[in-house]
Amino acid sequence: MFFDSLDVSYGEMWGPHRGMTHPDPMSRAVAARRHAVGMDYAVLLSARERPLALVEYWPRRMWRVYLFDDRSWRMQVIDLEPHSTGMLLAARNIRWKFSDEQEHSSGNWDVQQTTTVSADGQVEVSSAFAGPRGALHALAAGPSGVRVRRFPAPVEDFLCPVPEFGDWQVFAPFLAQQGHEPARTVVLSDVSVDEGSGPLRATGIEQLFTPGACGTPDGPAVVDSVDAGLLRITSGQLAVSDPGWIKDPRTVAVPPGEFPVTLSLLRTAHGAGVAAARVMFLDIPPREWEMALRPDEDLGLLGEGQFYGVGVDTGTAAFMDATRTVIEDQLDEDLFMPLDSQFSVELPSTELEPNLIAFRAGRGDGSYPVWIGRTDDGRVGCVVVDFRLHCADGGE
Template identity: 30%
Template sequence: MGGDQDPVTVIEVSYAPAWDLEARAPWRQLTAEAARERDRAGLPYVVVYRIPGRRVPLEVRLVSWRDHYVGLWLYDDQGRRTDELDLRLLDDQSRLLSRRIRAWRYTGPEMAEFDERCPRSSMELFPDGKGSVSQEPQGARGRRFVTVPGADVRRWQGRPGFGDWPVVSALWQRVPGPVTLRPAPLDPGAGTEDACDDASVPPASCWRPPQPGRPGPIDALFRPGTRMTDGYHPEMTVVEPRRSGTLRVPSGLLAVSGPDGLSDDGPAITVCVPPGEYVLEEARVRVGYDCEWSQGWVTHTDTTAVRLRISESPAVSWEMALGPDDDPRLLGEHEIFGFGTDGATGCFADAGAWESLHRLFERHLVHGEPDAGQDIPDSIYFLRTQDEASGGELVAFATSGDGVHPVWVGRSADGDLAEVVVLVDGMPAVLQDAGADDAETAPV
């Protein structure tokens, strides 16, 4: 009895509304009670664990229940993030999904945070049992090995109470001996403001809860005179949208999908519309550049988006269309849901006749049966098929490449469906909006 015991590691705990990523420091301090109030209200806050005398934190927990998110970041002695744990609160309020786990294993103290040469790994998990494990032992520039998670992976964990979270660094034996927690000293005036005041906006250098991809100013793509850039072309000018025929949707259920997939799965995304016939349009930009081969200035027109006009009312708000199994609570920063394609192809179609239209698409495009569909010349829309029984149609369009393409649904000021848009190759940045100019010069 009374043998030697490991020394106790003291860890100080502090709270703040936000975490400054550049300074690696809390943005304004909160009292524990103020943080507890924000926790109850679902507002963002952070918990910082630090060993006294250590320049950088041991770990930081980032919480925003209204965004269904809890993040945990672990730091090494150099202040580099070594591990990230992304937890999501879904329907069952008593447990959390381990959505994403990432780790960086720096090869020396001189290696910069997130250096491309740093060995790294990640694991993504989904509620339905799916997931993936990625290993990059030579860093981002080396080979990537992807497998599936083992059966013993812990996908769910109980949701701790406000003060019941474990210190993960201690669980993972990143600190010596047993651990004791104590409150960090408070700065003068800390926590005196309203704990649930969400009006104060942290600076841009602070963490914010992950937000899914946003549509950007889609309406500007269809506003002639707007100047834009895609990063490659310094300036592009929007010209008049091009009308490219119509689409019949007698079933009242619009499909937006990649027709090069398996028809047994059905369309990736469906949107309810009034049964009818709708105008197809292309958003276009005029691009000029100095061509080495032509030895002069060359101008051409590119398509930036395709649109199905549901009404003449302009869209004033946009939302991401979701498939039957898509849950936006699972998305990370700038991530999207959409339709997938491995043939750089999408389509608008009548979902009520999807199987028939899809078979006709394959017969015409894959098997070369000319009577199964109609080619569309001189347009990004390139093929139309029609179901004889219902009159429903499918019109296929080209995209810039393979992968997943989001579908954006625009609604009018009354909340009614106004248009459905697919970007051909991402959203260009607006340099000068022609609509803004009109607003400034319009008579009062």
């Protein structure tokens, strides 16, 4: 394909996505802010509504380039690493050949050629051949033969400039490796993306704890508010974390004392789940909500509907004092097994430490927003972790 212009759009990291547009688009402004702080994002370069290259910006100034052929098949990936010259080195270049569209869709290549280049220009080219595929081989495609060549080459042949944000013409020469022909001058045109309402906002949080009927995408449901016990805070720091991994919790400064924990249960025809959990510090309705952030987190780096949240890897979250520790060997018996038959569990106080109240995460593993409800004078009235089983404002 000959091209003299490229449409530019931005989004989250591409990963295994094989579509023709960003699965999670973002505005140019958000991408620029991410670039400035070294945070990952992706750039899609297209011509005539067909993807030609997808460029990912990784932390530590690394780049990855996916290349597409005239059929819009992803046929190549190039990893670019910082080089001592101040440029980028194409340290690894993988190309594939597929017998047909079905094999491409399933990732069953016929040939995979991998070229690696060292910082001083030592090149290794490895060609793997999948060979004939039977039923079993199609499920676990692997090479039946590998050929390797090694030789020195001028390292300059594998270098390219480090792009400033928006200087995506730097990657245009790579497109020739998939048969695309750039004009002498390539014009870049940004695809407009609506800024929208920005990061996720707290809407209807109070309604999550209001008993009664509600609607969900899966049909009618009922909200129950359930007492989960009193949480003891001694250090003035509330921690919200997966109890199986509390080394880096999300913390909120709160007063010391004992405070009630309440679960919002969402009951549907399919069963019941914990929709949200709340710890109350003041019996005063919040006037405003804010996302619980770490010092290095910036809302300006988030796209439409995104949030910073507590990570869950055991299907469980917990409220605790920031000084509380756990004995991992006892978690199965004391916490995870009881949660198989109940919605919350308290690990009682020890002689030196306050208690911990754990509860099931409504959607299981994932990341969930933590909201701080503040009063008129700025005090923390409550902290809520929302498992997003339903939206109290009626949205999905």
